[in-house]
Structures are given as C-alpha cells and as structure tokens.
Amino acid sequence: MPPARQGRYQPAREYHIVVLGAGGVGKSCLTAQFVHNEWIESYDPTIEDSYRTQVSVDGRQVILEILDTAGTEQFVAMRDLYMKTGQGFLLVFSISQSSSLAELMTLRDEIIRIKDDETIPIVLVGNKADLEDQRAVPRTKGFSISQRWGAPYYEASARTRTNVDEVFVDLCRQMLRRDDAAETTHGEEDKFDPYSISYYKNRRKRKEGKEHNRPRCVIL
Ligand SMILES: Nc1nc2c(ncn2[C@@H]2O[C@H](COP(=O)(O)OP(=O)(O)OP(=O)(O)O)[C@@H](O)[C@H]2O)c(=O)[nH]1
C-alpha cells in the first residue's frame, strides 16, 4: 500500500468484471466456484447471469459485479454493451480445445476497440487444467499469447478449484492499481507550483488527454 494511504479510511471499491470465452469452456463453473464455492457438473448454456460479491484484496475491500456471458453465438448481441461497462475482463478458453483460444483473439480485439484502451485489465485463463490427458493447447502457447497481450496467464480448473480465486484476485489487483495510479497522478497534478516544469507538462498532458477522450462525432 502506498505510504500516503496508510491510516486513511478507504471505502470499498466497486468494479464490473466480464467473463468471456467460447461456449462450454467453463465460464459459469469458474464464476460459481468463486462466488458460491460450488461445482456444477451439468452443462446449461448461459444467456447472461450476473453476480455481486465482496472480496478482500491485500486488505482492501472490493465489491465485484460479475457478468457471466454467453459463449454461444446466438446470445452475443449484448457484447458491445457489456464490453463498454466492463472494467476488467476474464478471457477464458479450455486447454482441451484449441479453437476456444483462437476465439479469444477476436474478443480481445473487440474489447480494445470498444474501450479504446490497450491497457485495460485482462487475465487470460486456460480452464479445464484437470484434463491434462486431453490437452490441445500447450502451456507455452497460452503463455506466449498472454505476453503479447501484456496480460497474466493462469491455468485453472473449476472442477478442482485450482487458481479460481487467483484469477479474480489478479484482475482486482490490476483494477486497483490502475485506480491508484490515476489518483496519484491527479493528486500531483493538482498541486500548483509555478516553478515546476512538471506542473506545466502535466497540465498539457491532461489537456491533451481530455482532447483525446472527447467523444467522437458519429454520423449515422
Ligand atoms: N473437467 C472439467 N470440466 C469443466 C471445468 N469447468 C467446466 N467444466 C464442464 O464444462 C461444461 C461447461 O461448463 P460451463 O461453465 O457451463 O461453460 P460456459 O463457458 O459457461 O458455457 P456457456 O454458458 O455456454 O458459454 C460443464 O459440463 C462443466 O461441468 C473444468 O475445470 N474441468
């Protein structure tokens, strides 16, 4: 925790997480294990489910609104909307199905396009790690893709509850770090020091940033 925060009361942060990936890769099972500690053997394709839960991450309270999405094509109409709302994304594939990893490439591109942000918090999850004998995606492949994305890679199993908490907590840490960094930058920028070059540099950056974020004009 940065020293400036010590001893200060910090209200719980609230974040929207979106769980994405192909149909049947285990998105609902991972979410159910994380939120309710339960294993679901049967397969019931999701249309859309949301869960609200609270976790403690490095001593900080975080409220999560988790959106478990549909992997099957016919339910994907809402994608743009929830990608806009999401602040962190769990991109899940099954290590036993290489096409499920390929599907994530398009999803990740879409997230970045919609958020207009290459550094949006993402965790790449290779689920069904308990099915080692059916592995179709080498661990090194998942890892090299995650490195290309600048995102962490976990192999997980909803069945054995391996790395389930870890993937959600990693995403929370990324979102918290992002918020902390934004707050620190704004805090420093707000201190007016007429003799400081960095004050003017930051002011210019802030102005340029605002211009960059200005909504684009869309002609329909
Ligand atoms: N062996 C194994 N099976 C799993 C694991 N996770 C999920 N499954 C099984 O895979 C099937 C699909 O799991 P779901 O969690 O419903 O998959 P989903 O990604 O939510 O699927 P959609 O809602 O259709 O997008 C179920 O029969 C689960 O029991 C896992 O880690 N290991």
Ligand SMILES: [Mg+2]
């Ligand atoms: Mg599901």
